[in-house]
Structures are given as structure tokens and as C-alpha cells.
Amino acid sequence: MFVGYFTERPYQDPGAEWYDRYTAMQDLALSNGVIDPVKQADLYHRYFDEKQYIEKMGFDGVMLNSHHSTPFCMGGGPMNVEAGILSRITEKLKIILLGNVLPIWEDPLWLVEELGMIDVLSRGRLVSGFVRGTGRESIAHNSQSPYNWERFQEAHDFIIKAWTDPGPFRWEGKHYQYRYVNPWVRPYSQPHPQVWIPGIMSKSTIDWACAHRYPYVMLDSQLELTAQTFDYYRSQAKENGYEAGPQHLGYMFKIHVDETEEKAYETGRKLIEGAGNLFLDGSNGEANPWAQNLPGLNQRKQSNYLPTSQFLHVKRSRGVNLEGEELDFTEAPAPTPEEREFRRKQIFDGLLDRYAVIVGTPETVAKKVRHVLETLRPGNIIFWHGDGDFSHEDTMRGIRLMGEELLPQIRDMAKELDLPGAFEVDPATNQRVGEATPMPVG
Amino acid sequence: MTPRDVEVAGLRVHLNERGEGAPMVVLHHSTGPLWTPFHDALAEQYAVTAIDLPGFAQSERPEDARSPRDLGILTLQAIDALELDEFHLVGLGFGGWVAAEIATMAGRRLSALTLVGAAGVKPREGAGFIHDPVTAGFVEYVRLGFHDGEAFDAFFGAEPSKDMIDLWDYSREMTARVTWKPWMWSLVLPTLLRGVTVPAQVIWGAEDAVVPLDCGEQYAEILPNGHLEVIDGAGHLVELERPEAVARLVTGFAPVAS
Numbered sequence: 001m002f003v004g005y006f007t008e009r010p011y012q013d014p015g016a017e018w019y020d021r022y023t024a025m026q027d028l029a030l031s032n033g034v035i036d037p038v039k040q041a042d043l044y045h046r047y048f049d050e051k052q053y054i055e056k057m058g059f060d061g062v063m064l065n066s067h068h069s070t071p072f073c074m075g076g077g078p079m080n081v082e083a084g085i086l087s088r089i090t091e092k093l094k095i096i097l098l099g100n101v102l103p104i105w106e107d108p109l110w111l112v113e114e115l116g117m118i119d120v121l122s123r124g125r126l127v128s129g130f131v132r133g134t135g136r137e138s139i140a141h142n143s144q145s146p147y148n149w150e151r152f153q154e155a156h157d158f159i160i161k162a163w164t165d166p167g168p169f170r171w172e173g174k175h176y177q178y179r180y181v182n183p184w185v186r187p188y189s190q191p192h193p194q195v196w197i198p199g200i201m202s203k204s205t206i207d208w209a210c211a212h213r214y215p216y217v218m219l220d221s222q223l224e225l226t227a228q229t230f231d232y233y234r235s236q237a238k239e240n241g242y243e244a245g246p247q248h249l250g251y252m253f254k255i256h257v258d259e260t261e262e263k264a265y266e267t268g269r270k271l272i273e274g275a276g277n278l279f280l281d282g283s284n285g286e287a288n289p290w291a292q293n294l295p296g297l298n299q300r301k302q303s304n305y306l307p308t309s310q311f312l313h314v315k316r317s318r319g320v321n322l323e324g325e326e327l328d329f330t331e332a333p334a335p336t337p338e339e340r341e342f343r344r345k346q347i348f349d350g351l352l353d354r355y356a357v358i359v360g361t362p363e364t365v366a367k368k369v370r371h372v373l374e375t376l377r378p379g380n381i382i383f384w385h386g387d388g389d390f391s392h393e394d395t396m397r398g399i400r401l402m403g404e405e406l407l408p409q410i411r412d413m414a415k416e417l418d419l420p421g422a423f424e425v426d427p428a429t430n431q432r433v434g435e436a437t438p439m440p441v442g
Numbered sequence: 443m444t445p446r447d448v449e450v451a452g453l454r455v456h457l458n459e460r461g462e463g464a465p466m467v468v469l470h471h472s473t474g475p476l477w478t479p480f481h482d483a484l485a486e487q488y489a490v491t492a493i494d495l496p497g498f499a500q501s502e503r504p505e506d507a508r509s510p511r512d513l514g515i516l517t518l519q520a521i522d523a524l525e526l527d528e529f530h531l532v533g534l535g536f537g538g539w540v541a542a543e544i545a546t547m548a549g550r551r552l553s554a555l556t557l558v559g560a561a562g563v564k565p566r567e568g569a570g571f572i573h574d575p576v577t578a579g580f581v582e583y584v585r586l587g588f589h590d591g592e593a594f595d596a597f598f599g600a601e602p603s604k605d606m607i608d609l610w611d612y613s614r615e616m617t618a619r620v621t622w623k624p625w626m627w628s629l630v631l632p633t634l635l636r637g638v639t640v641p642a643q644v645i646w647g648a649e650d651a652v653v654p655l656d657c658g659e660q661y662a663e664i665l666p667n668g669h670l671e672v673i674d675g676a677g678h679l680v681e682l683e684r685p686e687a688v689a690r691l692v693t694g695f696a697p698v699a700s
Contacts, residue, residue, distance in 0.1 A: 028577060139576070139577065142622070142623050144618065144619075144622040144623065145576075145618060145622075146615060146618050146619045147619075288577055289579075290576065290577050290578055290579055291576075291577045294576055294618070295576065295614045295615040295617070295618035295619075296615040296618060296619065
């Protein structure tokens with residue numbers, strides 16, 4: 001079992017008008033003029049401190065993501081910079097990037113070089129996830145949305161070739177062309193860093209991930225729908241001639257462990273408050289549906305969508321119309337503070353009911369995590385914690401309790417349930433790591 | 443009007459024809475082809491051919507087309523297939539850009555060029571930008587094309603049909619395949635247009651909130667035989683708000699062939 005840790009590194013500003021728990025943040029509507037660089041410096045330092053602590057407390061990896069031009073993720077542009085810093089200030093953690101938004105890069109050779117350096121500096125600890133990005137990423141870097149999927153695939157093929165084939169070589173692709181490819185860095189991981197692919201919406205991404213034998217990581221959603229999606233991965237793996245095991249499946253969910261149930265509930269609520277991820281159910285904000293449904297960005301056929309895409313919030317955030325009906329974005333009348341509080345609580349309780357968020361003491365959380373592991377059988381799980389409105393103290397307390405009391409129980413469960421992670425059984429070969437024939441270098 | 447298909451470069455190009463007289467080719471907005479009262483008014487004096495630009499509506503998509511010039515070349519090939527040797531070319535909005543591209547390639551075949559609220563040139567400093575619709579809805583965008591909101595309701599209904607929304611949706615995708623960065627203008631087009639001597643008329647809604655009037659002024663300055671007509675109280679979709687006024691300017695601009 002691989003256990004990772006994730007936070008989106010939100011820009012927190014308690015007290016600011018835009019930040020209030022009951023103010024629904026509108027995607028793309030907030031000016032960066034509200035940023036206080038001094039506060040931001042403190043936050044960047046804090047998040048690095050927390051990552052060093054998760055290593056100390058026994059996590060296997062730290063995951064970073066990349067959303068651009070938004071307060072809910074300060075790793076938009078700088079994700080690879082963060083990864084570079086982590087390569088130097090941590091020693092054992094795998095650095096999981098989920099991921100670089102390939103289509104928005106005009107020059108993916110930069111990625112070959114940056115990611116190569118991160119893998120070398122960390123001595124092979126990079127997991128290089130790749131994503132297509134939400135609409136906001138295409139807007140932020142002005143990438144032509146109809147070619148998003150083509151560019152994703154070509155940039156990927158180019159990066160893998162540049163990592164694995166000795167240069168120099170020439171690349172004359174449809175979207176990328178190079179006279180001379182000969183980057184002066186080669187991955188420490190051979191033949192190249194593991195590639196993980198996150199997703200929640202489209203079958204074509206799973207089909208593609210399966211064809212490359214890349215582990216697929218799902219974000220918190222309803223367990224049953226996630227299970228159906230994992231079944232789809234397994235069936236596609238068979239189509240591609242291999243058996244998908246737990247090593248191919250990842251699941252990320254929000255979690256908080258605290259000293260009492262009450263404290264866990266009240267603190268856990270903060271995961272969906274503050275500058276939370278606009279794209280996920282329970283977030284305190286609205287994604288701009290048109291930005292998420294940029295021209296040609298999403299496939300139109302309903303059959304391309306995964307069971308997990310049926311969540312209203314996911315659909316709305318993508319502006320996708322699955323039933324052939326127009327989405328109604330009419331504003332409801334402003335609720336009273338009591339109504340807002342009631343509604344926010346109701347949303348959180350709903351997330352708890354369907355295991356999209358798990359909170360409690362180590363004992364109760366362990367039982368719930370066991371239920372998740374039994375239902376989904378992932379070999380890789382990622383705890384989404386310390387996000388939204390979490391303070392540093394909340395985060396450190398939770399990490400400590402997870403490390404001291406929860407992780408040992410999860411390790412035992414994983415052994416009992418036979419859930420090997422992607423670094424115990426190689427997803428590319430299905431061989432136990434250590435048993436595989438070493439790849440020749442050069 | 444009478445629908446018809448021609449094959450161009452292995453692709454089906456759909457068009458509608460109506461009227462008798464000298465040939466006139468009309469190219470549509472980025473929101474897709476519509477036969478409107480403006481077309482009917484033109485067809486009273488001309489043999490009007492309204493072409494679904496390649497990739498739009500019922501015309502097949504040229505997968506590798508990357509610019510309005512590519513669409514212009516294919517459209518010109520469609521006009522060749524129709525055996526129109528000389529024609530008055532009318533372009534609306536984005537279709538005006540395509541028309542301007544065609545004029546740079548086949549100026550001698552045009553009896554006249556009419557650009558209505560045409561995209562394709564960059565607004566000058568201080569004149570704003572050509573409106574970017576991609577983070578707003580389809581209805582909102584088309585509404586912005588009207589100076590008078592009631593005119594939108596009258597034409598499309600307060601809540602446009604699903605078919606209409608679909609047309610706007612698919613058309614936006616095709617538009618985004620051929621213009622994105624820069625959005626709706628070409629660096630080289632003004633240079634190329636300076637050599638186009640065809641009689642050219644540029645028509646603009648005074649209240650155009652999509653393509654700034656400055657672009658119309660530039661077209662009129664750049665085209666050696668061009669002039670600008672501004673229609674007060676109308677927006678970008680001036681031919682929908684003032685179909686008869688615009689049709690009068692168009693039909694009055696070039697003599698009707700016998």
C-alpha cells in the first residue's frame with residue numbers, strides 16, 4: 001500500500017471579505033489584487049514545513065497539483081519549482097505531480113528538462129503525472145482548447161521519447177516541432193519516472209491510461225461510482241492484455257483525524273471551507289461552467305463519460321450537459337446566515353455519508369478507511385488534508401495522529417487485504433519490485 | 443431558399459440559394475449560418491448563395507484547417523465549383539474576415555466586397571479588444587450582438603431553441619479551431635488588403651460591442667477603394683437589427699446585373 005498526502009496549498013486569508021465561509025466564490029471572478037505577498041510567503045513556508053513533517057510521520061509520498069489563477073491552489077505555475085525544493089528538503093518521500101497540464105505547454109522540452117532534474121536530484125523519487133487541465137488552465141495560458149487532447153497525447157509521447165531514447169533526435173509532430181532534442185539530463189528512474197493519471201470524468205482518459213499501463217487516480221466521489229469506474233479500468237486493462245491490480249488504482253479522499261469525534265467533525269469541516277477547490281462537490285464556490293466547457297475541450301458523446309461524472313457538481317463544473325438538457329445557472333435568492341450554516345453543514349454531512357470525506361478519531365477513521373479499501377481495492381491512497389480553512393496547528397495535529405495511530409493500522413490492513421502499491425508491484429510489468437529484470441541503461 | 447451541396451477537396455460544402463440576378467455570395471458570422479430577412483431582401487435583386495463555411499453547420503469539417511484563410515481557400519474552391527466567375531462578396535462578422543481573405547486572393551473576380559462588422563484586424567490602441575466570448579454563454583454572446591435586447595427576443599425568442607443553442611455551440615468550437623491566439627485578428631491581413639482594389643463597402647453598427655467600430659474605420663482606410671457606412675442604434679448583428687437598411691446599402695452599392 002502506498003499512502004500519500006495532498007493539499008492544494010490554498011491562499012488563506014481569514015477575515016478577508018472574499019474568503020468568508022458563506023460567500024460563494026465565483027471562479028475567475030477574483031482579482032489577484034487581493035494577494036498579500038507577505039501572507040503568501042508565510043503560507044508557502046508553512047506548506048513546506050508540513051511536507052517535511054509528513055515524511056517524518058511515515059507517509060510514502062507527497063502529491064502536488066497545478067491549478068492556475070486561483071486562490072485554491074498556489075501551485076499553479078510553481079508546481080515543478082515546489083517539486084524541485086521538495087527533492088532537496090525531503091529524503092524518502094515520493095514526489096507525485098498530478099500533474100503537469102501538458103496541453104498548455106508550448107515547449108514540452110522544458111518539462112523533459114525540469115522533471116528530469118527533479119527525478120535526478122531526488123534520486124528517483126518523482127512520479128510524473130500528466131493532466132489535460134480544467135478549462136481555467138487553458139484560459140490562463142491561452143491554449144487552444146479544441147486541440148487539448150491531441151496536444152496532451154503528443155506532448156506525452158515526446159516527453160517519454162526524450163526521456164528514453166538517447167539524443168539527439170528530431171521531432172516533427174502535429175503540434176510540436178524540434179530541430180534538435182538532446183536534453184542534458186536523463187531520468188534517474190529507469191526507464192523513466194512512473195506516470196500516474198488522475199481523472200474523474202472521461203473514459204477516453206482511462207482508455208489511454210490503460211493502454212499505457214499507467215495507474216489511474218480518482219478523486220473523492222461516491223464510493224459505488226468510483227468502484228464502477230475502477231471496474232471499467234479493469235475491463236479496459238483486459239482489453240489491453242493485462243490484469244489490472246491494486247497497483248494500478250489510486251484513490252484520493254479528504255480525511256481528518258483528531259483527538260475527539262467532535263473536534264474531528266468541526267475541524268474536518270474546514271476541508272470544504274475557505275478557498276476550497278471549486279470543482280468538487282461540497283466546495284464553497286462555483287466553477288464558471290463556460291470556462292470548464294471551452295470549445296472542443298470536452299467530448300460531446302455521453303458514452304464517453306464515467307459513472308463518477310454524474311455528480312451534479314462535477315457536471316456543472318465542466319458545464320457538461322449529459323442529459324441533453326440545458327443546465328440552469330439561475331442564481332437563487334440569497335439565503336439567511338442560518339440557512340447558509342444549515343446548508344453548509346448539510347453538504348458536509350452528505351460528504352461524510354458517502355465517504356468522500358472521512359473524519360474521526362484514529363479508531364473510527366481506521367474502520368471507515370477499511371471500508372474504502374475493501375470496496376475499491378486500491379493499492380495507492382492519497383489523504384487530502386490540511387486544505388481549505390485548515391490552520392497550521394490543525395494540520396500538524398492531524399498529521400501526527402495519522403502517522404502515529406492510523407498509518408500502522410492501514411499498513412496491516414493492506415497486507416491482510418493484499419493491496420500492493422505502485423512501488424511494490426510495478427504497474428508496467430505486474431512484477432514485484434525487486435523481481436523485475438533491470439532495464440539496461442543507455 | 444434552395445439547399446444544395448457541392449464537393450470541395452473531398453469535403454461536402456452546404457449552401458442555400460435564392461433569387462435571380464447577378465451572383466452574390468454571403469458568408470455568415472462565427473455563430474453559424476442562418477437564412478434571415480436580410481438574405482431575403484438581398485435575394486429580391488441578386489442570385490444569393492449563402493455558404494455554410496467549411497466546418498460549420500452542414501458543411502464538413504476540414505480537420506487540419508487552422509485559420510480563416512484556410513476556410514477562405516476552401517470557400518473559394520466551392521465558389522469555383524458553382525462556376526461563379528464574378529460575384530459580389532458579402533461577409534458578416536467572422537465571415538467578413540473570411541471574405542477579406544478571399545478578396546486578397548481573388549480580387550479580380552469580385553464585382554464588389556461588402557464587410558459587415560468584420561473581424562480580422564486588430565483594434566488600435568485605446569479602441570478596446572474584439573470581444574472574447576469563451577467564458578460566457580452562447581445566449582449571452584449573441585445578445586451582446588444586439589443593441590436592442592428586445593430585437594434579440596423578437597428574432598430568437600426570449601429563450602432560444604435547443605437547435606439554435608446547438609448551432610451556436612458547434613459553431614463556437616469550429617471558430618476556436620481556426621482563431622484563438624490572436625483572437626479574431628490577423629497580423630498580416632492589413633498588409634495584404636492594401637493591394638485589393640475591388641470596390642469595397644464597410645458597414646458597421648454604431649453600437650457594435652463585439653468588433654469595435656475602429657476596425658471598420660481601419661478597413662475603410664486600408665482598402666484603396668473602400669468606404670465606411672455606420673448605422674446608428676444598431677449593434678454587431680446590424681443585419682438582424684436593420685435588415686432592410688443594410689440590404690439597401692448592399693444592393694445599392696453595386697449595379698444589379700441585367
